[in-house]
Amino acid sequence: MTDSPLSQAQFDAITEAAAHWCMRLHAPDCTASERQAFEQWLDVHPLHLVEYEAMLEIWDVAGDLPRPESNIVPMVRPTRTPWRTVGMAAAVCALALPLAAYSGWNLGWLPDSYQHFEATDNVRQVTLKDGSQVELNLGSELTYSNYKDRRQVTLGKGEAFFSVSHDTSHPFVVKAAEGRIRVTGTKFNVWMYEDQVKVNLIEGSVLVSSNDDLPGDGLRLGPSMQASYGHGDYMPRISQTYDNDNSLAWRSGKLVLDDLALNDALPLINRYLENPLVVADNSTGAIRIGGIYNIKELNTLVTSLPKVLPVYLTRNKDGNPVLNSIPQQAPKS
Known part of the structure; x- marks a missing residue:
């Protein structure tokens, strides 16, 4: 960010982020990496610290917010507040106290409940505060916040299948x-890898937007439809799914690759790998792969690929395995 005036949307995003960090730093399962990310967030713009300190004021007096379950002390650095923001801090904090009388809830920008879930080595089923059921794939993480005007999930990474409790007056929003x-109530799957997202609708309807900053609610999906988007997409790409679609095979512990080019298959595989596979060039990426694999054993797939495909493995400077196509020998005349 720069010192230029912030838009209302940017200011609201900072306020929401400050509320998120306030809750995470009070949570007993807050990790060292999250604390490091919080430190980095503070350094981006001086208003981040101002908003975070104001949020702490609200936290201290809002009795209906989740309370700390341990002696975790939020990382606040008041001595680093720039002098040019002291006046802004005083103004924000002055507003924070009367707003806290509403516990942030009536204003629709502070949740009354918050949950954080992770699935590491096993598929995990969880129940959200609103009664919605979520199934998390391996290596997945999400948070749930209940606001006055919406139920909000942030999919931090991975994949999740949602069975949402119906509530037309309290929409369910997934940020990915x-x-x-x-949605208001439905069943759908969200897959995410880096900045790529794919949404598969099973039942009901959903509205999908490729950019949260764009106006409107997005494109509507009906049953047996899917949407996908990535960084910079103005609109999601919509397509039809068919009876043989295998996007939900992970719920049975499987990854199904149905004669895909490596360029298309690697994001599905890499979602499960600590060191992602890369292809050396476009000709390697065009090689096709198929098969059914156990999602808990995909690390073994890396070393077995040279046995089933015309490729060999090397390592790049980052230590990631690289697939190289084996040059075909010209036929002897």
């Missing part, structure tokens, strides 16, 4: 990468 999925 730069976009969002908005």
Whole structure:
């Protein structure tokens, strides 16, 4: 960010982020990496610290917010507040105290409940505060916040299948990468890898937007439809799914690759790998792969690929495995 005036949307985003960090730093499962990310967030703009300190004021007097369950002390650095923001800090904090009388809830920008879930080595089923059921794939993480005007999930990474409790007056919003999925009650799957997102609708309807900053609620999906988007997409790409679609095979512990080019298959595989596979060039990426694999054993797939495909493995400077196509020998004359 720069010192130029912030838009209302940017200011609201900072306020929401400050509320998120306030809750995470009070949570007993807050990790060292999250604390490091919080430090980095503070350094981006001086208003981040101002808003965070104001949020702490609200936290201290808002009795209906989740309370700390341990002696975790939020990382606040008041001595680093720039002098030019002291006046702004005083103004924000002055507003924070009367707003806290409403516990932030009546204003619709502070939740009354918050949950954080992770799935590491096993698929995990969880129940959200609103009664919605979520199944998390391996290596997945999400948070749930209940606001006055919406139920909000942020998919931090991975994949999740949602069975959402119906509530037309209280929409359910999933934020994934730069976009969002908005529903009132339905069943759908969200897959995310880096900035790529794919939404598969099973039942009901959803609205999908590829960028949360764009106006409107997005494109509507009906049953047996899917949407996908990535960084910079103005609109999601919509397509039809068919009876043989295998996007939900992970719920049975499987990854199904149905004669895909490596360029298309690697994001599905890399979601499960600590060191992602890369292809050396476009000709390697065009090689096709198929098969059914156990999602808990995909690390073994890396070393077995040279046995089933015309490729060999090297390592790049980052230590990631690289697939190289084996040059075909010209036929002897």
